[in-house]
Amino acid sequence: MALFVQKYGGTSVGTVDRIEAVADKVRGFKQQGHDVVVAVSAMSGETNRLISLAKDIQSKPNAREMDVLVSTGEQVTIALLCMALEKRGVSARSYTGSQVKILTDSSHTKARIQDIEVSSIKSDLEAGRVVVVAGFQGVDLDGNITTLGRGGSDTTGVALAAALKADECQIYTDVDGVYTTDPRVVSSAKRLEQITFEEMLEMASLGSKVLQIRAVEFAGKYKVPLRVLSSFEEGPGTLITVEGDSTVEKPVISGIAFNRDEAKLTVMGVPDVPGVASKILGPISQANIEVDVIVQNVAADNTTDFTFTVHRNDYDAAEAVLEKVSAELGAREVVGDNQIAKVSIVGVGMRSHAGVASKMFDALAAENINIQMISTSEIKVSVVIAEKYLELAVRSLHTAFDMDVDDSVSE
Missing domain, CATH: 3.40.1160.10 (Acetylglutamate kinase-like)
Known part of the structure; x- marks a missing residue:
């Protein structure tokens, strides 16, 4: 019992x-x-x-x-x-x-x-x-x-x-479990038998809507075995659990998450002096706007272009804040783009496998998809791209990392 x-x-x-x-x-x-x-x-x-x-x-x-x-x-x-x-x-x-x-x-x-x-x-x-x-x-x-x-x-x-x-x-x-990616985008997406709390947390934070982030955090903290199942059909679902010996033979990449609700803002020609990042992001934070990916490029003329992403709903408010900050800093201009998306590959196997990021970049390059920004952690690589290429990017990555292959065929 x-x-x-x-x-x-x-x-x-x-x-x-x-x-x-x-x-x-x-x-x-x-x-x-x-x-x-x-x-x-x-x-x-x-x-x-x-x-x-x-x-x-x-x-x-x-x-x-x-x-x-x-x-x-x-x-x-x-x-x-x-x-x-x-x-x-x-x-x-x-x-x-x-x-x-x-x-x-x-x-x-x-x-x-x-x-x-x-x-x-x-x-x-x-x-x-x-x-x-x-x-x-x-x-x-x-x-x-x-x-x-x-x-x-x-x-x-x-x-x-x-x-x-x-x-x-x-x-x-x-839904009857956690899939390698959204089956509505990739028809060959597979249901995962098992995934770690760490991977599920990354996927939830990066756009997967299957589970609420705080619930995954709670389950991971107290090591509660978590299973996602369908209310409408029988099946084993997906077990979310701690990383163990069973993960040794796991694929390098467990899933591909994506988020369409992204926008990008750049403050161009900012003086390259200490504290400039704080002067830009401080007012953004005070406006209760969350920042995601950040990139800073320093030019030869001692100025820097400072770029970051926000939720698309916060785009107009963030742009208004930056216009004011830009004037105070003597920056050249503020430019933005609210037609971008973020695509991420997630997997604990990345810890023990080299070349995962380059494989991702090669797959996107083969489809002539330009990468605008990159963010990484131990078990994920995220890229910002034009939104119009989102589904093409997800499909190409799903194929590149052999997620389309039926496991029964390779056994």
Whole structure:
């Protein structure tokens, strides 16, 4: 007998029929003798509907009241799922985040979990019940309802699994696992049997939308085995776990991630003096704009061109900040491009294999794709390119690193 924490996303519980299907799946685990704790999201579209209602009343609603409002979506789901389980003869009990006491800080709309009280959940499990917990929400020390930010139900599931020392945390979604890249871009993309926390974290941060970044961080920190599965079809999914001996024979590259939501800004002709980077990026940071890739080129005339990328939504705001900074620094001009994309190759195998970056660059050069910026870490290489070449780049890299090959053919 094992203890599983299962998380079902909005599409998995999007209708009454789908909630009934989840109840069938959970009953199957109970019939096998397992203990099950379920974390659920709001029904698909419900959170957006609630936010829209708030915006109809107030353009910038109070953050505390927003948390009170949007947390009601999950409350509907936990009650309906428990009803569906009871109908099937499975004893179940629902809990909101505050009833479990998922203790968070007081950062409304983006709270972080600090502790979870699991005594009530353990008592219910010992009594043979399925416990159904509202994802995405918690409570602060003053008893205020808090929410964990978009995708926070993943974090709830992982945190519950860590607190309960579950055998596995299963994330059920509308895809049947983690793929080498987006199958909508590369039809020959393959589902990965296994991937490390480190690789998954890189892929999530670089554009892969399968899992929420904080959930992967949490799972890695507490070494919670994490499995991504489909709610709609049977299959083994993808196991996300710590790096071990099983990774020795892994491919050099596990996946290709990409992000279309990129923009690039360059301050040209900046005096090449100490502290110039701080004078450029300081005001950007103060405007609450996150910077990603940074490149600085020093010219022979003692000036430098300083280039960095931001999220495309921040492009106009960042450009306005730079125009002011440029004037103060005596720079030549500010130029930008909001039609770029970032493509990244990720794999722990890169640590022990040379020539990975050059292979990537050769593949892109063969397609006449110009690389504008490069960023690297131990297990990833990212390049910034023109957005119009994104899908061509992903397909060519997928082929170059032999990800198209069916494993059964080579064995």
